[in-house]
Ligand code: GH3
Ligand code: MG
Ligand code: MG
């Protein structure tokens with residue numbers, strides 16, 4: 001790959017190499033009725049290691065999108081039979097947001113009104129034909145990086161910094177949707193409130209940093225015992241909430257009891273010292289009318305578990 005325009009800085013070349021390395025997992029769909037031009041664009045992308053898909057018209061493009069859920073970018077020509085690029089963009093935008101799939105419109109049309117039409121109908125960017133390959137790469141990279149940045153920000157806003165578990169904000173946002181969908185499909189849903197027993201003693205005896213290590217260790221155990229589709233969240237300081245779908249209510253007692261035993265046996269090692277902890281859990285295995293109601297019920301059970309002596313589950 002030769003850089004034709006201007007002398008690139010070392011920094012530019014280094015970041016370009018890193019970028020190309022990351023591109024190996026990024027899927028891009030090129031939609032153009034001209035085989036020659038489509039092949040040209042696909043080859044440019046392949047040089048930068050992208051995984052490339054092709055479609056010769058709008059309908060074929062929609063099919064490719066439906067079959068491949070993780071296409072990150074579409075490069076769409078304007079003039080195509082049946083459906084033009086702007087119409088296709090409009091259809092794609094009904095299903096995929098701008099931060100899910102970046103669309104770059106492309107056209108050789110003299111009228112510069114086309115770039116406006118593309119962008120007003122949901123395209124992220126526009127490239128005019130003929131173009132320098134460097135401009136093409138700059139725009140593709142810029143748009144891909146924008147998507148990646150949004151993805152990162154989303155992850156940060158959903159996760160708790162100390163434990164990497166989901167945070168309370170995500171729990172309420174996704175939990176409500178999960179409950180609604182479970183009710184619609186008549187799928188069982190179980191909620192568990194988990195609180196570390198006598199945690200103040202850990203802080204008082206070993207210090208706050210050791211306390212943090214205990215929280216991290218228990219979080220790791222919690223996360224390892226549930227599926228991706230469940231929500232394991234740090235609800236507060238040393239309190240966790242788990243929302244599990246499709247868990248048989250009768251088996252849930254056994255599953256949480258095993259979890260309790262596992263935590264009881266586990267150890268947190270800090271500066272050569274071994275800290276052992278137990279947890280109490282409140283479990284509610286009936287789908288209530290609202291998430292808040294389920295939390296309240298599980299909280300009552302947790303309170304009961306603490307009252308009965310801790311290191312136990314109540315459901
Ligand atoms: P119980 O068995 O009744 O739950 O007793 P407990 O001592 O665990 O009481 P409680 O649940 O009220 O304890 C909360 C304590 O957790 C108070 C607070 O100092 C500590 N804590 C909360 N967040 C953090 C944190 O992020 N790190 C550390 N190290 N401690 C925390
Ligand atoms: Mg065309
Ligand atoms: Mg506690």
Ligand code: MG
Nearest residue numbers: 195196238239
């Ligand atoms: Mg607590």
